[in-house]
Amino acid sequence: MKKFFVLFIAIISIQGCGPYSFTGVNTTAESFQVNFFRNEAPIIEPGLDYDFTNALQDLILNQTNLQLVNRNADLIYEGEIVEYRVSPMSATADQTAAQNRLTISVNVRFYDTKNPEEDFERRFSFFYDYPAATQLITVKQAAHDEIFERITQDIFNETLANW
Template identity: 70%
Template sequence: MKKHIFYILLILSFQSCGFYSFTGVNTTAETYQVNFFQNNAPIIEPGLDRDFTLALQDLILNQTNLDLVKTGGDLVYEGEIVEYRISPMSATAEQTAAQNRLSIGVMVRYFNTDDPEKDFERRFSFFYDFPATTQVQAIKEEAYQVIFERITQDIVNATLADW
């Protein structure tokens, strides 16, 4: 009998927490929408826009129990890729680049239909350093994975985590 009471109290305590998940997401929203992130950076890398849009959709889908919809989402993410840049980071004794940095920046507009006070427009960016002797095409897949993982997690933290 005590065991049953314990389980009932445990269930009730989780229900009283409201819409909280163990990933830190705290929202009453049920759906989200990620509009296509157009690549408006000075350097256009083919497929970057599609890959980023899918990475953001997948991260939210995997870390929350929100449903992805094409239109009419409770939470709406939209924006554009505004930076794609490769720049030298460190030099050798011969004054040539020893290391390069790939930087990607994304402007995000976030709309919360349940709580418009949480709406914002903000820039998120991250980078990946690689040896200057390596071509970008050789590291592109790994670099995108590292950069997208960081940027998309920053976006989710800014929009869904009440920390």
């Protein structure tokens, strides 16, 4: 009788906990799709649209057990890259730029077909600072990687992480 009671308490305890995820994902969705994020920024950087779309897909695949599908997904991500801008950030004593900032902004529309009250449209943005004496072409890949990592993580947190 004692073993039965211990087993009963263990089952009740485990059942009450529910599934746990280290990323904080708590969704009933089983699939997601990331539609192509067109580059509609005033400055067009070739390949930026493909790279961003793939970065978002990869992040969700790596941090969840959701299936990536091409259509009829439970979660749908779509949008466009709306800003790709380089601007001077700080000046030197002789009034030249000491540092430049690359800023990328992405407009995201998120649809949760199982939970429509979670749908939203929002702009996500991040930047990368680099020395003004350095040409963007020499830091472009590192800049894109860092910016994409931050923006995609922000999108993930907004849509799937329940912290």
